[in-house]
Amino acid sequence: MGSLTIPSSLENAHPVDVLRWTADQFDLADIVVTASFQDATLVHVAATTLPGVEVVLLDTQYLFAETHWFAEQLRQRFDVNLRIVHPLPEVQPDNLWQTDTTACCQRRKVEPLQRALEGRKVWVSGVRRADSATRATAAVAAHDLTRNILKVNPLATLTDDEVALYAELHDLPRHPLTDKGYPSVGCWPCTSPVREGDDPRAGRWAGTGKTECGLHL
Numbered sequence: 116m117g118s119l120t121i122p123s124s125l126e127n128a129h130p131v132d133v134l135r136w137t138a139d140q141f142d143l144a145d146i147v148v149t150a151s152f153q154d155a156t157l158v159h160v161a162a163t164t165l166p167g168v169e170v171v172l173l174d175t176q177y178l179f180a181e182t183h184w185f186a187e188q189l190r191q192r193f194d195v196n197l198r199i200v201h202p203l204p205e206v207q208p209d210n211l212w213q214t215d216t217t218a219c220c221q222r223r224k225v226e227p228l229q230r231a232l233e234g235r236k237v238w239v240s241g242v243r244r245a246d247s248a249t250r251a252t253a254a255v256a257a258h259d260l261t262r263n264i265l266k267v268n269p270l271a272t273l274t275d276d277e278v279a280l281y282a283e284l285h286d287l288p289r290h291p292l293t294d295k296g297y298p299s300v301g302c303w304p305c306t307s308p309v310r311e312g313d314d315p316r317a318g319r320w321a322g323t324g325k326t327e328c329g330l331h332l
């Protein structure tokens with residue numbers, strides 16, 4: 116993987132073409148997709164461009180019931196090869212999210228992600244530059260030196276309007292909470308509804324200064 120040249124043309128490529136390029140370089144079994152299932156975009160692009168590719172949902176034990184329901188809907192509708200990855204057995208529901216969100220995210224997201232990526236060469240995620248300031252420079256494809264894996268973000272350059280257009284063109288279903296004030300959906304203890312016009316991610320860890328769970332740092 117170290118000798119892989121990432122073409123600069125990916126910067127302007129459609130998400131489908133980004134994944135086609137990825138599939139030209141690697142076997143399907145080398146690729147894993149992680150999705151939050153807060154919307155259907157990444158799951159649809161991945162499942163239709165790379166049929167059979169594994170799509171992982173990290174079940175923190177604190178996901179909204181609606182997210183589990185939505186993941187199952189997408190699995191059935193788009194024939195998604197869905198894998199739900201749980202925290203280690205010794206991690207049980209607790210109060211850590213009230214006192215130490217970094218430690219809570221570490222054991223419920225970061226560590227399970229490491230297991231989900233084990234043995235893979237490519238990690239496909241739904242990170243977009245428009246998500247937040249911390250993601251504004253996200254690459255379409257780059258070597259993640261910390262995790263020793265190629266990270267591919269096929270949606271990186273898409274604007275919110277382009278995501279909405281993609282959903283319209285493909286008649287994608289919406290997460291049940293999207294129209295109830297939750298444009299960004301994570302764990303229920305750390306996700307609040309936002310008012311119309313607010314930053315879509317303002318409801319994540321609202322009032323704490325935290326903006327990322329550690330997966331994409």
Ligand code: SF4
Pocket residue numbers: 175177212215216217219220221223224301302303304305328
């Ligand atoms: Fe825990 Fe909140 Fe992180 Fe979910 S988002 S793992 S509840 S701290």
